[in-house]
Amino acid sequence: MSGCGLRNGEAAVVNLNNIVAAGTYHVTEQVNRTTKQYDRLKHRKKGEYRDVPLPPQVKETIERYAETHGTVDGRPCPTRPRRRTVSVGAAGRPGTHRSAEECV
Template sequence: MQEPEYVRQRVVIPDLAYVRRALAVAGEDLALEIVMMVGCGLRNGEARAVNVNNLVADDVYRVHEQIHSNTHRPAKLKHRKVGEFREVPLPRSVREAIERYEEKHGTTKEGYLLRGPSGYYTEPMERRRVRALLEKSPVVDGMGMYGFRHYFASNALGSGIPITDVAEWMGHKSIEETYRTYRHLMPGSITKAARVLDAGLWDAA
């Protein structure tokens, strides 16, 4: 007997207006985390580990660790071995946000920007700030912090960036995960394929 296919929970993607309003009411720390998620597609823990030493080029950010939600310390990336990393696009606006934050608040000696009493941006800090953020933001049913990462995928796929690249940048275990989650963001692909294939058939005739 074939097992039923896993049905993913509904993906809630904020629009640009919501992102802008959220950034306007979020505190500086949480705002930087949101910027890293919408601009680079990072997971929450990866965004908390934002580090100036990861700016490896003007338009490239290297992701090689996250702040673990339980230990509140740097840890390896999800679906990656210790020492492995991935590189993601670094939009100019994101780089400028990092530079502004560094200029105003400085970094730890290791280069981390977001920090708390233990030196790192922790899960309890996250929960308090997110709760306050969502209370101040317009109500969107099912919206949470992960929605800002979904915004990155929506922006990339909607702009015609190949799903293979998006899957790599987001650090998914396989492209199947990306496809199942964001297939609905590419409704024109089947229509386009049919048109291209039809043209090829007529040429062959």
């Protein structure tokens, strides 16, 4: 989505309901880097938006992904949660990578 003119925080909250025309996407919100919550756009009042071009192949990819993985309030669901890996080995030796969940 960065090729469409979206910032990282805006691309993280892509919403199918904001595809308004064949080649236009309304950017209405972003993820706040500090709070990790949905927030209004930078330099915009609440409710304001900006339009960015949406190439047909990007629109098709978003729609196909949403169809495969489902949506919540128009937002495509992630495929899997991100996992942080830490380096712990058998008997506490470093070197073997495991997910953070396995280290608990």
